[in-house]
Amino acid sequence: MTDWQIERFRSDHVRSEFSCGVASLDNFIRLLASQYEQRRLGKTYVAVSPGSRTVDGYYTIVAGSTPFESLPTDLGRKLPRHPVPVALIGRLVVAKENQGWLLGEKLLLDSLWRASVLSDDLGIHAALVEAIDDKAASFYRRYGFVSLEDQPHRLILPISKIAARTSV
Numbered sequence: 169m170t171d172w173q174i175e176r177f178r179s180d181h182v183r184s185e186f187s188c189g190v191a192s193l194d195n196f197i198r199l200l201a202s203q204y205e206q207r208r209l210g211k212t213y214v215a216v217s218p219g220s221r222t223v224d225g226y227y228t229i230v231a232g233s234t235p236f237e238s239l240p241t242d243l244g245r246k247l248p249r250h251p252v253p254v255a256l257i258g259r260l261v262v263a264k265e266n267q268g269w270l271l272g273e274k275l276l277l278d279s280l281w282r283a284s285v286l287s288d289d290l291g292i293h294a295a296l297v298e299a300i301d302d303k304a305a306s307f308y309r310r311y312g313f314v315s316l317e318d319q320p321h322r323l324i325l326p327i328s329k330i331a332a333r334t335s336v
């Protein structure tokens with residue numbers, strides 16, 4: 169097991185052979201992340217071993233919103249009936265050879281901490297994740313995320329619940 173550190177994406181991070189088993193997610197870090205950075209379409213954070221530039225995992229975070237009507241009843245209570253601002257964690261990925269060593273958890277907690285810090289300066293009510301399949305959705309449920317109405321693969325966690333979890 170490695171004591172990974174998480175860094176802002178740089179163009180010299182080594183990622184040409186990154187492989188998690190999902191082609192679109194491999195393709196993103198190999199070919200697209202750089203352009204997303206430059207155009208401010210998404211900010212990527214990568215996990216590397218100390219002293220290494222090789223990407224072992226990553227996540228991307230962007231500003232977004234979700235319609236009030238998409239919220240589960242519990243979460244919609246006491247909120248105004250307009251779109252709810254969120255930090256969208258669109259991709260969260262661990263390279264195949266590093267899966268099962270809690271790197272996914274480390275990346276998720278880092279992304280939630282980041283969303284929580286950002287919410288001090290920008291209206292962000294919740295973190296929203298897009299799971300690629302049922303297995304990924306159950307990974308997120310372990311951390312308190314709940315599915316949006318009629319969208320089992322889009323899951324939400326209010327910032328108010330994040331603060332307590334990531335302060336450990």
Ligand SMILES: CC(C)(COP(=O)(O)OP(=O)(O)OC[C@H]1O[C@@H](n2cnc3c(N)ncnc32)[C@H](O)[C@@H]1OP(=O)(O)O)[C@@H](O)C(=O)NCCC(=O)NCCS
Pocket residue numbers: 188189190193258259260261262263266267268269270271272273274298299300301303304306307310
């Ligand atoms: C899903 C993914 C990010 C998990 O990363 P990981 O480093 O293998 O997971 P971790 O080792 O941090 O596991 C953390 C916990 O979640 C559990 N877990 C891991 N993958 C899981 C899955 N697919 N479904 C349910 N639970 C899962 C682990 O058992 C562990 O719990 P435990 O400590 O009680 O055993 C990784 O498997 C991955 O990148 N998969 C391909 C891409 C993907 O599906 N990304 C997610 C959505 S885009």
